[in-house]
Amino acid sequence: MQESTELFERRTTADVVFEQLYGEIASLELLPGTKLSEADVARRFGVSRQPVREALSRLGNLELVLVRPQRATIVRGFSLQRVAYARFVRLAIELEVITQACAVWDASCTSALQRNLDLQHKILETEPEQFHSLDLRFHLLICELAGCPLAAEAITECRQKIDRLCTLSLARQSEAATLLADHEKLAKALQAKSVDRALAITRQHLSRLDSTIKEIHSEHSEYFE
Amino acid sequence: MQESTELFERRTTADVVFEQLYGEIASLELLPGTKLSEADVARRFGVSRQPVREALSRLGNLELVLVRPQRATIVRGFSLQRVAYARFVRLAIELEVITQACAVWDASCTSALQRNLDLQHKILETEPEQFHSLDLRFHLLICELAGCPLAAEAITECRQKIDRLCTLSLARQSEAATLLADHEKLAKALQAKSVDRALAITRQHLSRLDSTIKEIHSEHSEYFE
DNA sequence: CCTCTCATTCTGGTATGGTAGAATACCACC
DNA sequence: GGTGGTATTCTACCATACCAGAATGAGAGG
Structure with a gap:
């Protein structure tokens, strides 16, 4: 459904973080309620906070995480x-x-x-x-x-x-x-x-x-x- | 479908940029093919590139724009x-x-x-x-x-x-x-x-x-x- | 006049620092 | 001992600077 026109997909850091987190959430390695701090995740992957932010934003679009400004970002549970x-x-x-x-x-x-x-x-x-x-x-x-x-x-x-x-x-x-x-x-x-x-x-x-x-x-x- | 749990929605800069651009694209003020440079949009709104980036990313999720790394971000046409x-x-x-x-x-x-x-x-x-x-x-x-x-x-x-x-x-x-x-x-x-x-x-x-x-x-x- | 090359310029991606707001823990005060 | 206010510490957000890849244009060579 996406990226149909351009086939050469540059593998960006944000992509890697996103896919890794997506996998962990889907496989329940990260349970609902788990806090996902931008800084923590960034440290864990050894990257800056920016691509992490991007990845979390995408996960938010998929409603897999709930990002609460100035509060925290947590893994959403099933609804x-x-x-x-x-x-x-x-x-x-x-x-x-x-x-x-x-x-x-x-x-x-x-x-x-x-x-x-x-x-x-x-x-x-x-x-x-x-x-x-x-x-x-x-x-x-x-x-x-x-x-x-x-x-x-x-x-x-x-x-x-x-x-x-x-x-x-x-x-x-x-x-x-x-x-x-x-x-x-x-x-x-x-x-x-x-x-x-x-x-x-x-x-x-x-x-x-x-x-x-x-x-x-x-x-x-x-x-x- | 979204933000059902938290009712107080902080109005973030990225939200404003996103909604404005969304409106302009939907109303065809921005025609398909129009280039949307992060820098340009940022200057236009008088904000930094970061929230613009966020907004464009969301528009990309909706497939309203196509962001091509190192190339440009353009308004997608109908498909x-x-x-x-x-x-x-x-x-x-x-x-x-x-x-x-x-x-x-x-x-x-x-x-x-x-x-x-x-x-x-x-x-x-x-x-x-x-x-x-x-x-x-x-x-x-x-x-x-x-x-x-x-x-x-x-x-x-x-x-x-x-x-x-x-x-x-x-x-x-x-x-x-x-x-x-x-x-x-x-x-x-x-x-x-x-x-x-x-x-x-x-x-x-x-x-x-x-x-x-x-x-x-x-x-x-x-x-x- | 065409073509190939290279430098300039533009793009989005990344890193980092600083800010405001929310939560928390702590301590004085009752 | 219980309570209220305060300071600390978190959070995500925003701004700035820098980077590498891609497009563009000019100039040299054919």
Whole structure:
């Protein structure tokens, strides 16, 4: 979505700091509530405060940190509202993608999707921890096949907003099997070009996240704000 | 969506510069391609480069400007792709909102919506230039009535991305009448809780933007990138 | 007249110092 | 011992100076 015109991206100090901090926040190495002083971070990275400031500003735009002038900058916790927002948008996008997909679906689409499904089965048995990324690939693939590459961007954006939650919802292979079954059913509905069935499956598929979120909320309420 | 926890917002210099530049870009006082040198802008506002830098960075996040290190920072033109992206997301959101609305619609919703429609009629005769804002209100109102305040945020966000285009598409009262007719039909479909009809009307309603965009693209191709 | 080279100038990125405001800790005073 | 005021210490913000890369222009060489 960004920097499409210029491909040579100068690697700036602010970029490095930003990406490092982003990673640490997303992976929960930096827990919500952690104070991120410009000076401290600058010392830690051995750079000046300016690029740190820039990086924190960007994190603030993504609502990952809350910068309170003259007070402090802290890592924000999860917000049920923001999660719900991302969920809603994601659902809306997926539904429209499926609608479009049904309109243009053909045999080549089915086979392309089937290759991804085969991979999912294999991964689920060998390296189940990789299932999540393949899950995402599955949905993005449908976007492409439906002729909506834009939707893929939108979905990716939604996922970024709840990246950290996914970190907490690991070790759920039992659910992975359920999700894969959903994917299978969805593929069949697409093949049959049955819009209503595909939409219903999509709704149910995404709604499975809600219970997961609920559990996380009760288990780790300290991470919420 | 932002700064919900802290209500006292310190008005920082960077904020002022940002909002001023944002306004000028959105209103097309600053045309696409205009160079925005940090130093120049700083001199113009009588501040140092630092807050200007911050402001430009934020504008970059919104993709309103393109900052090219060691080269220059320029106002970005419209991008058909980004417009299409906003359009797609908007459509997806609206469709889901309508679906939800049909599920919960009752008489009170109908009357609330009718009040807005009456206003639209009156405005269209007296101050047609105000119709656009009322149009937006109409859609946001449906979000609220449908119990999806989150959708309202999403729609607002989409509109911001094509704010500048709206500036160009003024003076189109003839279309306003068409849009109002759509609104009327949509209201009837909602009252009848006819999901399919409501969705179809919504699709047609939003697709009317496409021709407008096309015209603008051919009339002002110099503003596109 | 064209072309290549190099110096000048402009760009954004970085480092550093200083400032105002908010929080905190401390101490006098009740 | 509890309370109120004050000084210290933090914070992010702003201004200034300097840097390296990129564009631009002029001049030398063909």
